[in-house]
Amino acid sequence: MNEAALAAFLHDHIPLSRAMDVSVMRASAEQVVLEAPLPPNINVHGTMFGGSVSTLGLLAAWSVLHLRLEAEGIANQLVIHKTEVDYLLPVKGRVRAVAGLDGADWESFRHMLERRGKARLSVMAELLFEGAVAARLKGEFVALVER
Template identity: 25%
Template sequence: MTPEFQEWILNNIPLLQQMQLRFNGFDKGTLSMSCPLEPNINDKGTGFGGSIGALATICGWTFTMIHAKTILEDPEAMIVDQSMKFHEPVTGVFTASCSSCIPDDFHQRLQEGRSGKLQLDIEIHSNGNLVATYQGFYIARKKA
């Protein structure tokens, strides 16, 4: 994931600047990004559920784009369906990580001009604890 791609994401999705999103890296197939608690706090002093959901969603979207860019020069990706479970309150920096497997037909479908489909699992951790789990269904395709 290039610094230019990271900058493009932050410039095109202003919410992420307000959340103070940080890209931690894409290493050995795992994408990791995080946000500090302070700009994402709720009335209880813990992480706002909307911010946690947004972090999970953008993590999956970015993961999809990274893989689509290996086949397409100018792809687009979108979330189609998602579900999230909250296990514990977020009490500090929270980190999303995605290391889902890419199905064999994802790249083949993109090469054929069809939509590539990914079912992604994302974990959210805070203070060493698993605080939320997220499943998202994404598609990628050539930009129209």
């Protein structure tokens, strides 16, 4: 799935991504980079709403795992189980979410998925504003094999 296809998928299946004006800068089974502008995500302080920051990170993390499973031909339902977000800096403009599977125990995840039809994996996303890390999200996802 390329950038345009992922953007269309997110906007069609997760309408909040369209309302946030999320754009896809990179889409691969190794890394997903999403961006969102400030205006549709602004809060009363003139900075980005924490829920938008969190959602953008969650979308990036979910997307990279979705693309990896798709690339390996694993039909599944992928859902979020738990998230943790550390907000480090206020976001006063366009923000970029970068998520990858570096450091994830992919082999154990695959083994559990094949053995039990269900597995969990944590994926990290960093949210960057003007080159600095403004937030970090850790999402724990559950994949269920479709049979």
